[in-house]
Amino acid sequence: MSALSAPDFDFVSSLAYSQAAIILEPGKEYLVEARLTPLAQREGFTDLSAFIAAMRKDRSPGPLQAKAVDALTTNETYFFRDFHPFDAMRRALVPELIEKRADSRKLTIWCAACSTGQEPYSIAMLLREHFPQLASWQIEIIATDFSPTVLVQAQAGRYNQIEVNRGLPAPFLIKYFTQQNGAWVIKPEIRQMVQFKALNLVQPWPILPPCDFVFIRNVMIYFNVETKRAILKKLRLCLRPHGSLFLGSSETTLNLDPHWAPVTQGATVVYRPAPAAAAAA
Numbered sequence: 001m002s003a004l005s006a007p008d009f010d011f012v013s014s015l016a017y018s019q020a021a022i023i024l025e026p027g028k029e030y031l032v033e034a035r036l037t038p039l040a041q042r043e044g045f046t047d048l049s050a051f052i053a054a055m056r057k058d059r060s061p062g063p064l065q066a067k068a069v070d071a072l073t074t075n076e077t078y079f080f081r082d083f084h085p086f087d088a089m090r091r092a093l094v095p096e097l098i099e100k101r102a103d104s105r106k107l108t109i110w111c112a113a114c115s116t117g118q119e120p121y122s123i124a125m126l127l128r129e130h131f132p133q134l135a136s137w138q139i140e141i142i143a144t145d146f147s148p149t150v151l152v153q154a155q156a157g158r159y160n161q162i163e164v165n166r167g168l169p170a171p172f173l174i175k176y177f178t179q180q181n182g183a184w185v186i187k188p189e190i191r192q193m194v195q196f197k198a199l200n201l202v203q204p205w206p207i208l209p210p211c212d213f214v215f216i217r218n219v220m221i222y223f224n225v226e227t228k229r230a231i232l233k234k235l236r237l238c239l240r241p242h243g244s245l246f247l248g249s250s251e252t253t254l255n256l257d258p259h260w261a262p263v264t265q266g267a268t269v270v271y272r273p274a275p276a277a278a279a280a281a
């Protein structure tokens with residue numbers, strides 16, 4: 001039986017929704033307990049219900065509430081996750097843009113919901129490894145997330161052995177990381193290619209430069225249909241012509257936003273603004 005009372009669960013799920021649009025349906029009590037109990041202990045509370053009682057008195061959104069929502073985010077990620085999107089970039093999408101952007105010599109990539117940084121660093125390593133001709137281009141990789149905790153690790157570019165064993169080819173580990181006190185730290189040449197910033201996808205976005213690639217993978221699964229639609233609509237304004245939107249392998253724009261068209265690229269699907277006529281149909 002759950003140690004979490006129904007009113008306490010309702011309070012926490014309303015908080016997660018109001019702050020980050022994260023949906024916690026009934027049945028997720030175990031997840032709330034698993035994520036908030038260690039936080040409650042670290043904050044010096046005797047148990048989870050005492051912590052939730054204190055959060056109820058916190059101003060909204062107060063420091064305890066902010067820490068709780070941060071702890072409720074799911075941060076699962078790994079290097080070159082799902083492989084095929086990166087393969088499509090290497091084989092087709094980056095070569096296409098090298099041609100299309102030959103005049104401006106500038107590429108801008110946004111990783112929305114970057115978690116601990118493996119996704120933007122994978123992109124940076126891919127560009128560095130396979131496209132030496134981009135060395136003289138302006139490459140901007142903007143990586144954002146809601147969670148301050150993941151951004152601290154992402155910014156440090158510091159990973160343990162298990163993290164570098166997940167998805168990172170051994171030659172990349174040797175070439176782009178150094179070992180420091182038992183951890184693997186990304187080299188400055190890759191670290192400097194990525195700018196990390198806090199950004200909550202369900203609050204007004206700061207001004208972002210027009211992007212050639214937007215990665216927004218494995219985050220909209222936590223949102224309801226209205227939130228997904230609102231984000232997909234805003235993303236339409238972010239992409240430059242010939243740019244591509246990448247979603248997670250279980251995510252799609254289908255039945256959400258007809259203004260995006262799926263484009264099969266090798267073994268993956270990317271999304272591009274649909275031709276106006278099709279979108280209006």
Ligand SMILES: C[S@@+](CC[C@H](N)C(=O)[O-])C[C@H]1O[C@@H](n2cnc3c(N)ncnc32)[C@H](O)[C@@H]1O
Pocket residue numbers: 019020021022073074075076077078081112113114115116119144145146147150199200201202216217218219222248
């Ligand atoms: C499962 S991770 C996905 C990481 C990476 N994109 C990948 O596919 O490997 C989801 C990330 O979304 C972030 N997130 C959740 N709600 C968010 C919100 N409202 N705004 C921005 N990021 C959010 C979480 O903090 C978490 O780091």
